[in-house]
Amino acid sequence: xxxxxxxxxxxxxxxxxxxxxxxxxxxxxxxxxxxxxxxxxxxxxxxxxxxxxxxxxxxxxxxxxxxxxxxxxxxxxxxxxxxxxxxxxxxxxxxxxxxxxxxxxxxxxxxxxxxxxxxxxxxxxxxxxxxxxxxxxxxxxxxxxxxxxxxxxxxxxxxxxxxxxxxxxxxxxxxxxxxxxxxxxxxxxxxxxxxxxxxxxxxxxxxxxxxxxxxxxxxxxxxxxxxxxxxxxxxx
Numbered sequence: 001x002x003x004x005x006x007x008x009x010x011x012x013x014x015x016x017x018x019x020x021x022x023x024x025x026x027x028x029x030x031x032x033x034x035x036x037x038x039x040x041x042x043x044x045x046x047x048x049x050x051x052x053x054x055x056x057x058x059x060x061x062x063x064x065x066x067x068x069x070x071x072x073x074x075x076x077x078x079x080x081x082x083x084x085x086x087x088x089x090x091x092x093x094x095x096x097x098x099x100x101x102x103x104x105x106x107x108x109x110x111x112x113x114x115x116x117x118x119x120x121x122x123x124x125x126x127x128x129x130x131x132x133x134x135x136x137x138x139x140x141x142x143x144x145x146x147x148x149x150x151x152x153x154x155x156x157x158x159x160x161x162x163x164x165x166x167x168x169x170x171x172x173x174x175x176x177x178x179x180x181x182x183x184x185x186x187x188x189x190x191x192x193x194x195x196x197x198x199x200x201x202x203x204x205x206x207x208x209x210x211x212x213x214x215x216x217x218x219x220x221x222x223x224x225x226x227x228x229x230x231x232x233x234x235x236x
Contacts, residue, residue: 004216037195040194042185042192042193043193043194044190044191044192045060045184045192045193047139049140050138051063051111051133051134051135052115052116052133052134053132054116058133060140060191061189061191063107063131063133064107064191065107066107067102067107067186068105068185068186069105069106069107069183069185069186070106070107070108070109070183070184070186071106071107071108071109071182071183072108072109072110072181072184073091073108073109073110073111073179073180073181074111074141074178074179074181074182075092075132075179076112076178076179077112077114077118077119077122078113078176079113079115079118081118082118082122083122083125083230084112084114084119084122085179086228086229087225089126089231090206090208090228090231091202091205091206092110092126092128092130093208093231094205094208095108095130095205107131108130109131109132109133110130110131110132110133111132111133111134111135111141112132112134113134113136113147114134115134115136116133116136119134126231141177144196145157145178145180145198146178146198147176147177147178148174148176148178149175149176150162150175157170157173157178157198157199158173158201159198178198178199179198179199180196180198180201181197181198181201181202182196
């Protein structure tokens with residue numbers, strides 16, 4: 001049940017116009033952030049990252065599929081797991097038809113550390129058709145801070161080192177698989193890294209949560225999202 005006050009239509013309109021002013025201010029602030037994101041400098045990728053996809057071996061430039069822009073979602077799928085992360089699955093369920101991105105010169109791909117032999121059955125089970133590549137045995141996940149193992153590389157997540165993460169009480173972000181998104185730009189065969197986001201920084205990609213934010217009950221969420229399931233595991 002919602003505890004919202006019951007009012008007349010005229011009173012509701014006053015409250016709604018007050019909220020509209022706040023929504024307008026938030027939209028203007030968001031566009032300022034978007035402009036700052038577009039203005040970020042870029043870093044040339046010098047390492048020859050290799051992936052395995054349904055069509056065989058691929059380099060990072062191949063993931064662009066001929067487009068100048070590439071968005072990669074780092075999907076949490078450890079090689080020892082038999083299914084991908086439910087939180088990453090929730091995010092991927094919210095991706096729209098890729099034709100709209102391609103129409104704006106942008107490619108999209110998912111990358112996980114699990115081998116393709118585990119990715120493909122899970123992808124089929126979930127009914128997804130998105131390009132999904134394995135980085136198994138490579139440095140890609142470690143270099144972009146979505147697999148954390150200090151025996152291989154210093155721990156860094158969401159632009160915080162291990163000491164800062166521990167001081168902030170974010171112990172769960174200091175080891176293992178983590179989610180994130182990275183953006184790349186291509187000039188011929190030269191690839192540049194332009195943007196990455198982690199944790200709450202990927203929230204704008206969760207369309208379902210944005211829809212729920214429009215409702216009186218909101219997200220109906222709690223710590224760790226205990227309600228969340230792979231979409232084929234809900235009852236009813």
